[in-house]
Amino acid sequence: MLCALGSLRLGLAALCLLSLLPAVTGHIWAWMLSIPYSPPGEGAPVREAHPSSSTGKSAVLCDQDRSCGRGFSCDRHFGLCVPLKQAGQYCRRDAQCVRGLSCMFGKCHRSVPEGEEGARCKLDRDCGGSMCCARHHGEMICKRRLALSESCFVPDGGLAFSINQICPCEEGLLCRNGAVIPNREKEFVYRPEADSWKCQIPSAK
Secondary structure, rough: OOHHHHHHHHHHHHHHHHHHHHHHHHHHHHHHHHOOOOOOOOOOOOOOOOOOOOOOOOOOOOOHHHHHOOOEEEEEOOOEEEOOEEEOOOOOOOHHEEEEEEEEEEEEEEEOOOOOOOOOOOHHHOOOOOOEEEEEEOOEEEEEEEEOOOOOOOOOHHHHHHOOOOOEEOOEEEEEOOOOOOOOOOOOOOOOOOOEEEEEEOOOO
């Protein structure tokens, strides 16, 4: 009698489990269908680089440097406050570099005192003696004038000349082709195809 009763209970339990199986199966399928599909081989999406990712905190909107706190400058292109740049880091203007550095040629560099070689300038008089104001990688800086026997050839113009320029020869020297220095009475012939133009001492009359 007891054995029959136990078997009956086991049968009822199994029947209950079977009756719940469709509902459980339905929940499992619903859960599986709710998982976003990611095709194999695609991997995680790549995040685009953005100035806000370098601050380590919530981005602060700005339209000028004074809108940002100490140690930050305003990236006017993205309109976000970003940390000041150290030496060698990329920049677009001086205010993006830490104190003592200037943004030269797209990177933060040590500031050069006014009038010295490598300092920014607008006119020749902004530079010291034996120097001129010429472009270097597009930036107007003080460069030294060319010494005796230094190459002095320059093209007629073009992009290369617009980006990088050289100063004239030092005072008292003339840019001439080869070893032959024409007399002042002779007609000066400019030959742009020559590559041996050098600063030379003009011959006496």
